[in-house]
Amino acid sequence: MLACFAVVFILQLGPRITAPFGDSHDGRNGGVWGMAARAVRTHGIVKSRIGARLETPEGTTRIYAHHPPLITVETAAMQAVFGESHLATRGPAWIGSLAVIALVYAIARNCGARPLMAACGTVFGLGTRMFFVFGGMLDTPVVGLPVALAVVLAWQWVTTRHDTRLWPLAAATVFAVLAAWEA
Numbered sequence: 250m251l252a253c254f255a256v257v258f259i260l261q262l263g264p265r266i267t268a269p270f271g272d273s274h275d276g277r278n279g280g281v282w283g284m285a286a287r288a289v290r291t292h293g294i295v296k297s298r299i300g301a302r303l304e305t306p307e308g309t310t311r312i313y314a315h316h317p318p319l320i321t322v323e324t325a326a327m328q329a330v331f332g333e334s335h336l337a338t339r340g341p342a343w344i345g346s347l348a349v350i351a352l353v354y355a356i357a358r359n360c361g362a363r364p365l366m367a368a369c370g371t372v373f374g375l376g377t378r379m380f381f382v383f384g385g386m387l388d389t390p391v392v393g394l395p396v397a398l399a400v401v402l403a404w405q406w407v408t409t410r411h412d413t414r415l416w417p418l419a420a421a422t423v424f425a426v427l428a429a430w431e432a
Contacts, residue, residue, distance in 0.1 A: 250368045254376070255350055259343070262385040266339045275386045281313060282387050283338045286324035300325065319427040320392045339387050345395040346384035350375060352398035359405045393429020400425050 270276035270283070285300030292302070300321035301314035320341060327340035350371060357367035383391055403418040 250365075250372060251350055251354060254372045255347055258346065258350070258381065258384060261381060262343060266343055266385045267334075267336050269335060274388075279335070279338055279387045282320055282324045283328075283333070285313065285321040286328050286338065287333065289321060289325040290329055294322075316389050317393075317427050317429055319396070319424065319429075320387070320389055323392065324387065339385055342387045342391045343385045345392050346380070348395040349380075349384075349398060352395055352402060356398065356402055356405065359402065359409065389429040390431055393425065393431055396421065396425045396428040397431070 265275075270279040281303070282300075284303045284305075285297075288297035288302055288304065289300045291297070296302070298312075298314065299318040301312055303311045303313050305311060323341035324338055327337045328334075331337035331340065353374060354367050354371045357370050358364065362370060385391075399421040400418070403421045406412060407415060407418050
């Protein structure tokens with residue numbers, strides 16, 4: 250059920266995540282993060298200030314440091330591995346959304362839901378227009394959601410299993426702070 254849901258999600262998202270960036274919220278965000286990722290790949294993480302120093306096509310340099318840095322680092326990594334394409338640039342969003350499916354299921358299972366009920370809850374909970382529309386949009390709330398869910402899952406693990414090892418929770422929390430202000 251979850252695999253079918255993930256396939257439907259990717260199939261309906263396909264035309265949008267491979268399309269050029271346009272004059273829209275998605276286009277402006279993707280353009281900024283794509284330029285920031287290029288700055289990291291071209292000038293390095295320190296000289297580019299984690300992608301905050303953006304070189305415009307006109308040859309000027311602008312500073313854009315209004316968001317946590319994980320989105321830039323993830324986008325640069327995707328572009329380094331898969332090339333500079335719209336699909337790769339949007340990769341942190343749509344891959345993160347696939348991770349959200351698994352994480353919501355894991356959280357439901359950890360709450361005691363049986364596998365079928367956890368899968369049904371995941372599909373019904375995420376099967377909304379909001380998830381299908383924004384799940385491929387490169388923006389910090391989308392990239393931050395899977396990391397925030399990882400914090401919830403790590404917190405569940407510590408509290409329900411009385412596990413005294415807090416490093417997974419601490420690590421997930423650090424990544425969450427680096428991913429999105431909402432975290």
